[in-house]
Amino acid sequence: GQQLNQSPQSMFIQEGEDVSMNCTSSSIFNTWLWYKQDPGEGPVLLIALYKAGELTSNGRLTAQFGITRKDSFLNISASIPSDVGIYFCAGPIYNFNKFYFGSGTKLNVKP
Amino acid sequence: NAGVTQTPKFQVLKTGQSMTLQCAQDMNHNSMYWYRQDPGMGLRLIYYSASEGTTDKGEVPNGYNVSRLNKREFSLRLESAAPSQTSVYFCASSEDLLFGLDWEKLFFGSGTQLSVL
Numbered sequence: 001g002q003q004l005n006q007s008p009q010s011m012f013i014q015e016g017e018d019v020s021m022n023c024t025s026s027s028i029f030n031t032w033l034w035y036k037q038d039p040g041e042g043p044v045l046l047i048a049l050y051k052a053g054e055l056t057s058n059g060r061l062t063a064q065f066g067i068t069r070k071d072s073f074l075n076i077s078a079s080i081p082s083d084v085g086i087y088f089c090a091g092p093i094y095n096f097n098k099f100y101f102g103s104g105t106k107l108n109v110k111p
Numbered sequence: 112n113a114g115v116t117q118t119p120k121f122q123v124l125k126t127g128q129s130m131t132l133q134c135a136q137d138m139n140h141n142s143m144y145w146y147r148q149d150p151g152m153g154l155r156l157i158y159y160s161a162s163e164g165t166t167d168k169g170e171v172p173n174g175y176n177v178s179r180l181n182k183r184e185f186s187l188r189l190e191s192a193a194p195s196q197t198s199v200y201f202c203a204s205s206e207d208l209l210f211g212l213d214w215e216k217l218f219f220g221s222g223t224q225l226s227v228l
Binding site: 004006009031033035040041042043044045048088090092099101102103104 | 115144146151152153154155156201203215216217219220221222
């Protein structure tokens with residue numbers, strides 16, 4: 001099946017630090033999605049990207065759609081304790097019925 | 112505003128037992144999905160239903176069956192549970208896959224943690 005490779009797998013950072021994570025694929029995507037999963041909950045959509053090179057922000061979060069359409073990046077600025085959770089990249093390919101998810105980046109923030 | 116509701120929240124089964132996970136959404140969405148989440152594996156699609164009356168296999172359908180009972184409800188059945196099915200199960204829904212304005216927005220339930228001993 002399709003593989004989305006996310007890195008890093010986990011991060012331990014201090015409150016106030018900036019965070020970067022990325023997602024790569026061997027296939028081209030036309031849409032990149034970033035979800036966040038709080039502990040004990042289902043994932044929630046943070047940002048959707050539709051165009052190669054696009055840079056989109058949602059508060060302290062900024063995501064970019066890579067020019068090659070095979071990667072995407074998510075940055076979180078000035079992290080706070082409620083940023084703790086698992087961040088997933090996701091994308092549909094030729095078949096819109098299937099959203100492929102990366103394995104996730106687990107973020108831990110020390111107050 | 113309930114969104115996507117899953118029951119039960121936790122379940123322990125013995126190998127060979129059967130059970131049904133229930134899911135209901137109140138957002139009038141046409142498309143519904145079942146995913147499983149395993150450590151280090153992300154979310155993998157088990158089955159999906161593009162509209163009432165239709166269901167299709169996802170990436171990992173073996174050992175599962177589904178029923179789209181009506182537009183609101185989409186259930187997942189394990190006929191003979193196996194330890195490999197120990198996982199967290201998520202139901203999700205979205206607008207029309209091809210025609211909805213927000214098709215990419217999957218709304219997830221809070222999950223069912225299933226252990227098969």
